[in-house]
Amino acid sequence: MSHSKPPLVAVSACLLGQKVRYDGKDKYTQLIAEELKKHCQLLAVCPEVEIGLGVPRAKIQLTQIEQTIRVLRKDDPQIDLTDLFTDFTFKFACQHNLAGLVLQDRSPSCGMENTQLYSQHGDIVGLASGLFTSTMRELKPDLVIIQASQLQSKQDIASFVSSILSKQ
Ligand code: SF4
Numbered sequence: 001m002s003h004s005k006p007p008l009v010a011v012s013a014c015l016l017g018q019k020v021r022y023d024g025k026d027k028y029t030q031l032i033a034e035e036l037k038k039h040c041q042l043l044a045v046c047p048e049v050e051i052g053l054g055v056p057r058a059k060i061q062l063t064q065i066e067q068t069i070r071v072l073r074k075d076d077p078q079i080d081l082t083d084l085f086t087d088f089t090f091k092f093a094c095q096h097n098l099a100g101l102v103l104q105d106r107s108p109s110c111g112m113e114n115t116q117l118y119s120q121h122g123d124i125v126g127l128a129s130g131l132f133t134s135t136m137r138e139l140k141p142d143l144v145i146i147q148a149s150q151l152q153s154k155q156d157i158a159s160f161v162s163s164i165l166s167k168q
Pocket residue numbers: 011012013014015020021022045046047048049104107109110
């Protein structure tokens with residue numbers, strides 16, 4: 001019988017201590033970097049860096065344009081990064097045999113239903129998921145996806161891990 005490998009979980013790289021945020025900072029979260037790591041193989045991913053944005057970088061935002069949500073540069077809405085995000089996410093989803101995703105809250109890339117959505121006039125019109133998250137959900141509907149804010153204790157980690165294992 002082959003020895004099964006720990007499940008592969010992609011994690012927003014800033015949560016693992018990589019200084020990849022737009023402002024050059026990280027969002028290191030010990031519970032994820034150390035406790036989750038005991039149970040899963042962690043794969044750091046920063047979609048904004050992967051599509052070629054530097055650190056530090058201009059802020060980007062989700063913008064509602066008719067029926068679609070686009071990712072535009074905040075200081076220059078002519079710069080539309082949506083297709084770069086979807087192309088990267090498609091490749092990423094095909095490349096890795098992921099069992100789960102742990103994502104940073106409120107990010108235009110990694111947020112899950114808690115990222116501010118703007119109108120073309122710059123008003124906040126609601127909340128939506130970041131583009132990496134929404135595209136991953138479409139491509140891999142069975143993937144167990146959780147936000148960092150939902151992992152507050154060892155018990156939260158244990159139930160996330162067991163929901164992953166129950167789908168394997
Ligand atoms: S939230 Fe996502 S896109 Fe933003 S810095 Fe962290 S990993 Fe990168």
